Amino acid sequence: MKFWLLTHSEEFKKENSTGNLSALILDHCCEQILWERKSPSSKITDLLVETTLLIYPNQSVICDEEKTVLLAEYTDIVILDGTWQQAKKMYNHSPYLQNFRHHAIEGEKSQFKRRRNQLDGGLCTAEVIVHLLKQNLDLNNAQRLESEFERFNNLIK
Numbered sequence: 001m002k003f004w005l006l007t008h009s010e011e012f013k014k015e016n017s018t019g020n021l022s023a024l025i026l027d028h029c030c031e032q033i034l035w036e037r038k039s040p041s042s043k044i045t046d047l048l049v050e051t052t053l054l055i056y057p058n059q060s061v062i063c064d065e066e067k068t069v070l071l072a073e074y075t076d077i078v079i080l081d082g083t084w085q086q087a088k089k090m091y092n093h094s095p096y097l098q099n100f101r102h103h104a105i106e107g108e109k110s111q112f113k114r115r116r117n118q119l120d121g122g123l124c125t126a127e128v129i130v131h132l133l134k135q136n137l138d139l140n141n142a143q144r145l146e147s148e149f150e151r152f153n154n155l156i157k
Contacts, residue, residue: 001029001071001074001075001076001132001133001136001138002030002031002075002076002077003022003026003029003030003031003079003129003132004031004033004043004044004076004077004078004079005019005022005030005031005032005033005079005081005125006033006035006041006044006078006079006080006081006090006094006097007019007032007033007034007035007081007082008035008080008081008082008083008086008087008090009034009035010082010083010086011081011082011086012032012034017081017125018112018124018125018126018127018149018152019032019079019081019125019126020032021126021145021148021149021152022125022126022129022145025145025148026129026141026144026145029141030129031043035080035082035090035094037093037094040094040096044078044096044097045096047076047078047100048076049099049100049101051073051074051075051076052074052075052076052077052078052100052101053070053071053074053076053077053078053100053101053102053103054077054080054097054100054101054102054103055077055078055079055080055102055103055104055105055128055132056080056087056091056097056102056103056104057102058098058102071132071135071136072136074101077132078097078100079125079128079129080097081125084122105123105128105131105132108123108127108131110122110123110124110127111127111150111153112124112126112127112153113153126145126148126149126152127149129145130142130145130146130149133145
């Protein structure tokens with residue numbers, strides 16, 4: 001399973017970006033791609049619809065019972081890496097994203113404390129990846145990222 005972080009340009013500048021942290025820790029299975037409205041990356045647009053899952057809620061969201069079983073069917077996972085406002089903008093201005101099957105993570109509470117104004121029930125990028133790695137039983141990578149996220153999250157800024 002490979003994680004593609006479709007990253008808003010502002011995230012690259014932030015010291016508290018968990019997308020940057022995730023790409024650093026999981027460099028072998030996680031790649032950041034700059035989101036550009038007018039010239040989307042072929043690395044994302046060339047992904048196969050049948051084997052790519054987008055972490056973003058909509059009508060085609062996978063049901064809770066199916067999550068673990070279906071995750072194994074996907075080789076590529078696209079995550080919109082930015083604030084909730086940025087992610088919504090990125091999604092709405094990128095019609096190619098709407099072709100992918102969608103997946104929403106529900107019932108989890110974020111532990112991220114280095115940013116304000118977080119969406120209730122919303123997870124940061126690192127938390128999303130840890131959650132998916134655990135569901136896919138990639139426990140070594142999940143533990144590595146989770147440990148680094150905990151350390152990173154507790155840094156005083």
